[in-house]
Amino acid sequence: MKILVCISNVPDTTSKINFVENDTKFDTNSVQFIINPNDEFGLTRAMWFKEKQGASVDIITVGQKDVEPTMRKCLAIGADRAIRVDAEPRDAFQVAKEIANVAQEKGYDLIIAGRESIDYNGGIVPGMVAKYLGAQFVNTCVSLEIEGSNATAVREIDGGKETLSCSLPLVVGGQKGLVEEKDLRIPNMRGIMMARKKPLEVKPPTVEDIQVEFSSFSKPAPKGDVKLVDPENIDQLIELLHNEAKAI
Amino acid sequence: MSILIYAESENGKLKKTSYELASYAYKIAQNTQDQVVAVAVNAQNLDSLGQYGVSKVVSVTSEELSTFNSETYSEVLTLVAQQENANLVIISQSANAKYLAPLLAVNLEAGYASNVVALPELEGGFTVKRSVFTNKAFGKAEIKTDTKIVGLSNNAYGLHENQVSCVVEDFNPSISQSGIAVQSVDKNTDKVSIADAEVVVSGGRGLKGPENWHLIEDLADVLGAATACSKPVSDMGWRSHGEHVGQTGKPVASNLYIAIGISGAIQHLAGINSSKTKVVINTDSEAPFFKAADYGIVGDAFEVVPQLIEKLKEFKASNA
Ligand SMILES: Cc1cc2nc3c(=O)[nH]c(=O)nc-3n(C[C@H](O)[C@H](O)[C@H](O)COP(=O)(O)OP(=O)(O)OC[C@H]3O[C@@H](n4cnc5c(N)ncnc54)[C@H](O)[C@@H]3O)c2cc1C
Ligand SMILES: Nc1ncnc2c1ncn2[C@@H]1O[C@H](COP(=O)(O)O)[C@@H](O)[C@H]1O
Numbered sequence: 257m258k259i260l261v262c263i264s265n266v267p268d269t270t271s272k273i274n275f276v277e278n279d280t281k282f283d284t285n286s287v288q289f290i291i292n293p294n295d296e297f298g299l300t301r302a303m304w305f306k307e308k309q310g311a312s313v314d315i316i317t318v319g320q321k322d323v324e325p326t327m328r329k330c331l332a333i334g335a336d337r338a339i340r341v342d343a344e345p346r347d348a349f350q351v352a353k354e355i356a357n358v359a360q361e362k363g364y365d366l367i368i369a370g371r372e373s374i375d376y377n378g379g380i381v382p383g384m385v386a387k388y389l390g391a392q393f394v395n396t397c398v399s400l401e402i403e404g405s406n407a408t409a410v411r412e413i414d415g416g417k418e419t420l421s422c423s424l425p426l427v428v429g430g431q432k433g434l435v436e437e438k439d440l441r442i443p444n445m446r447g448i449m450m451a452r453k454k455p456l457e458v459k460p461p462t463v464e465d466i467q468v469e470f471s472s473f474s475k476p477a478p479k480g481d482v483k484l485v486d487p488e489n490i491d492q493l494i495e496l497l498h499n500e501a502k503a504i
Numbered sequence: 505m506s507i508l509i510y511a512e513s514e515n516g517k518l519k520k521t522s523y524e525l526a527s528y529a530y531k532i533a534q535n536t537q538d539q540v541v542a543v544a545v546n547a548q549n550l551d552s553l554g555q556y557g558v559s560k561v562v563s564v565t566s567e568e569l570s571t572f573n574s575e576t577y578s579e580v581l582t583l584v585a586q587q588e589n590a591n592l593v594i595i596s597q598s599a600n601a602k603y604l605a606p607l608l609a610v611n612l613e614a615g616y617a618s619n620v621v622a623l624p625e626l627e628g629g630f631t632v633k634r635s636v637f638t639n640k641a642f643g644k645a646e647i648k649t650d651t652k653i654v655g656l657s658n659n660a661y662g663l664h665e666n667q668v669s670c671v672v673e674d675f676n677p678s679i680s681q682s683g684i685a686v687q688s689v690d691k692n693t694d695k696v697s698i699a700d701a702e703v704v705v706s707g708g709r710g711l712k713g714p715e716n717w718h719l720i721e722d723l724a725d726v727l728g729a730a731t732a733c734s735k736p737v738s739d740m741g742w743r744s745h746g747e748h749v750g751q752t753g754k755p756v757a758s759n760l761y762i763a764i765g766i767s768g769a770i771q772h773l774a775g776i777n778s779s780k781t782k783v784v785i786n787t788d789s790e791a792p793f794f795k796a797a798d799y800g801i802v803g804d805a806f807e808v809v810p811q812l813i814e815k816l817k818e819f820k821a822s823n824a
Contacts, residue, residue: 269751269771273640293752348606349615374751376636376643379618383574383606392683393574395603398745408687412746413572414599415697419687432752433745466648467615471631473643476777482784482794487803490815493783496799498819501781503760504703504727 257311257402257424259302260362262355262369262381263330264292264345265323269374275473282375282473291326294370298430300440301400302368303334309402311366312336316358318351320344324456331451332443338454343461346469352384353463359389365405365424371396371431376470379429386427394420398433506541507533508590509558510581512598513547515693519700520663521596523556527664528623528656529594530557535626538592543584543675545569545577554670556663561672562588568679571689572600575682578607583677585612585651593653598699605655614651621660621778638751639777657778658699658757698749701730703760704779706749708734708772710765710786710805714742719809720764726816732756734766750775764805768793785809 267273267287274283291299305311315330317323318341327338341354359367367389369382379395386393392407394400398417399410405424410417412433428434443451485493497504507529511522522542529540542553543562546569550561562584569576581604585593593608595601597619609616621642622633629646632654636643647654698704705724707717717731724731731747738748749756751774761779765786766772773796776782784797785808794800801808 267637269774273637275641347615349609352606374638377619377634377638379602380606380609380616383603384610387607387610393607394684395574396599411603412599413689413691414699415693415695415746416689416691417746418689418691420684421687422684432748437739468617468645468647470643470645473636473641475641476639479796479798482797482800484794485799485801487801487808490801490808490811493799493801493812494815494819497760497781497783498823501760501798503781504816504819 257305257309257366258364259305259311259313260359260364260367261295261299261302261313261315261330261335262367262385263295263299263315263317263327264370264373264375265289265317265319265326266292266373266375269293273475279472279474289326291329292370292373294372294374294431296440297432297434298368298370298428299330299333299335301430301434303441304435305402306334314339314362316341316355318343318345318354327456328451329443331454331456332447333441334447336454338456340456340458341461342458347466348378348380348384349467350463350465352381352388354461355381356385356388357462358459359385366402367391367425367427368430369427371429382427382429389425389427391425391427392422393427394422395429397428397430400428400430400434505538506588506590507536507538507592507594508585508588509540509542510593510595510601511542511544511547511553511561512596512601513544516546516548518544518547518549518552521598521658522553523663524659524661525594525596525656526553526556526558527666528661530666531623531664532592533557541588541590543581545580550672551670555665555667557666557668558670559668561670562675563672564675564677566676566679571686573682573684573686574600574604574607575684576679578604578611579679580677581608582611584675591651593651595653595655597655597657601655605653609653612651612653613649614653615647615649616653616655617645617647618655619657620654621657623661624654635778638774639755640774659759659780660757696728696730698730698732698747698754698756701758703727703729703762704732704756704758705729705762705764706732706734706766707737707764708766709736716806717743719805722813723762723809723816726813726820734772763793763797764809766793767791768796
C-alpha cells in the first residue's frame with residue numbers, strides 16, 4: 257500500500273497571533289512552527305500501517321523552503337520520503353491542485369490529510385484533492401482500518417459517529433482518534449540522524465490561479481472586564497443572563 | 505440569477521441554521537436583486553422558509569438520500585445550483601455541510617470561503633470576513649470565481665424575519681451510486697449536539713472525576729444545553745472524545761457557554777471564543793478564563809452548581 261500524508265506547517269498552538277505589513281501578513285517573528293495537529297494524528301496512523309501492514313509512507317507539503325524543518329521532523333518520525341511543492345500556499349484550491357497533480361503522477365492508495373489546518377481553518381484541501389483524483393473521501397475521520405483494497409472508517413458527525421466503508425483509493429480528513437494522543441511520537445536521535453539521509457524532493461509549482469485571496473487581517477476587539485457575581489448571590493447571575501445578556 | 509441556500513434538516517424538521525442562512529441570503533439578495541432559493545432533502549414544512557425571505561424551495565424527496573452521503577448530496581446541490589442559475593451558494597458549518605462543501609466547490613468550479621462571520625462586502629468584488637487562527641483573528645478574503653460558496657458560522661448572523669411569498673417545487677433528480685456505503689450511524693438523538701446547541705455547559709479537570717458529571721448534565725438538562733469538556737477530561741476518558749472542545753477539538757459558537765472547573769488555557773479559549781456570552785465558575789480567581797468571560801463566579805463548583813441548578817429550575821418555572 258502506498259500512502260501519502262499531507263502536512264501543513266502551522267504556528268504552535270500557544271503562539272501569539274499578530275499581523276505585519278499593514279495587517280496583510282501573519283507575523284512569523286518568534287513563532288514556533290509545528291506539524292498541524294490533525295496531520296500529526298494522520299502521520300502516526302500511517303506509521304502504524306507501515307509497521308503492521310508494510311505500507312510505504314510519503315509526505316507532501318506545499319510551501320517554501322522554510323517548511324523543511326517540519327518536513328524533516330516527519331521523516332524523523334518515520335516517513336520514507338518527502339515531497340515539497342515549491343510555492344507559497346495561497347488558497348485551498350491551489351494547494352489541493354498541487355497535491356492532486358503529484359498524487360496523479362505517483363499513484364497512492366491512501367491519502368491522509370487533516371480535517372483542517374489550525375492556521376487558516378479552511379477544512380477544504382482534503383475534499384478537493386479527493387474530487388480532483390476521483391477518489392473516495394471521508395472527512396472528520398476518527399478511525400481507519402484497511403484490508404486489501406477496502407477501507408472501513410469512522411466519521412465524527414454532529415452528536416455522534418458513523419461507520420463508512422469504501423474501496424481504495426481514499427482520501428481522509430483526519431483528526432484526533434485516528435490514533436490516541438499518547439501514541440504520538442517524538443523523534444528520537446536515531447530517527448533524526450536517519451531523516452537527514454532520506455530523500456526530500458522539491459518540485460516546481462504547476463498551478464498559478466487561486467480562487468479565494470486574503471487581503472487583510474484583524475484581531476477581535478478587546479473585551480470588557482468580567483462581571484463577578486458573589487457565590488452567595490446566584491440569583492444575580494440568572495438576572496444578568498436573562499435581562500442583560502438575553503442568553504436565557 | 506439566484507442565491508441558493510442548503511436548508512438542512514434533522515428527521516424531516518428544518519434546522520434553525522436553515523432559517524439563519526435564509527435571513528443572511530435575503531439581506532444579500534436585497535442588494536443584488538437576486539431571489540433566494542432553498543434546497544431541502546426529505547424535509548417538511550418548507551414554506552416556513554418564506555418567513556425568512558426564501559421565494560422558492562426545491563424539495564427533494566428520495567429514499568436513496570435517507571442517510572447523508574457527501575457525494576450524493578453534493579451532486580443534488582450541484583444540480584439544483586445549475587438549474588436555478590445560482591451564482592452564490594450559502595451553506596452552514598455543520599459537520600455534514602463542511603464535508604460536502606469542497607466536493608460542491610469542485611463541481612461548480614466555485615471558490616469557497618468557510619467560517620464566514622459577517623455579510624459580504626460587494627463593492628469592487630465579493631469580500632467576506634472569516635475567522636482564522638481558530639478564532640484568534642479575522643481575515644478578509646475575496647472570492648474571485650463567478651460562482652461562490654459561503655460557509656456561514658453558526659449564530660454569526662442570527663434570525664431575521666422577512667415574509668415573502670414562497671413556492672415549493674418538487675425535484676426528483678436521478679442520483680448516481682455512491683462509492684461510500686454508510687454501515688451504521690450512532691447518534692444520540694435525545695441530546696442536542698454541540699454544533700446545534702444554543703447553550704453549552706462544559707466541565708474541566710476541576711470537577712475531579714467522571715462520577716461528578718451529574719452536575720454538568722443536570723445543569724445542561726435545565727437549560728436544554730449540550731454538554732462539553734476540556735481536552736484533558738476526554739484524554740483521561742472521563743468523557744468521550746466527541747465532547748472535547750477547543751483549538752484541537754470542536755468549535756463552539758453557542759449563545760451561552762458555561763465553563764465549570766476549566767482554567768481557560770489558550771487552546772481551550774480559541775475554540776469557544778465565538779460564543780456570545782461566556783460564564784466561568786472556578787475556585788481560582790487568577791484562572792485565565794476570568795479574562796475571557798463575561799460573567800464569573802469565584803467559587804467551588806460543588807457548592808455553586810447545585811444551587812444554580814435549583815435557582816434555574818425556579819426561574820424556568822416562573823417564566824414558563
Ligand atoms: C497542542 C495542544 C492542543 C490543545 N488543545 C486543546 C483543546 O482543543 N481544548 C482544550 O480544552 N485544551 C487543549 N489543550 C490543553 C490546554 O493547554 C489545557 O491543558 C487544558 O485546557 C486544561 O484543561 P482544564 O481547564 O480542564 O484543566 P486545568 O488546567 O487543570 O484546570 C482546572 C481548573 O479547575 C479549577 N478548579 C479546581 N477545583 C475546582 C472546584 N472545586 N470548583 C471550581 N473550579 C475548580 C482550577 O482552579 C483550575 O482552574 C491543548 C494543549 C496542547 C499542548
Ligand atoms: N500547504 C499545504 N501542504 C500540504 N498539505 C496541506 C497544506 N495545506 C493544507 N494541507 C492539508 O489539508 C488539510 C486541511 O487544510 P485546510 O483545508 O487548509 O484547512 C491539512 O490538515 C493538511 O493535511
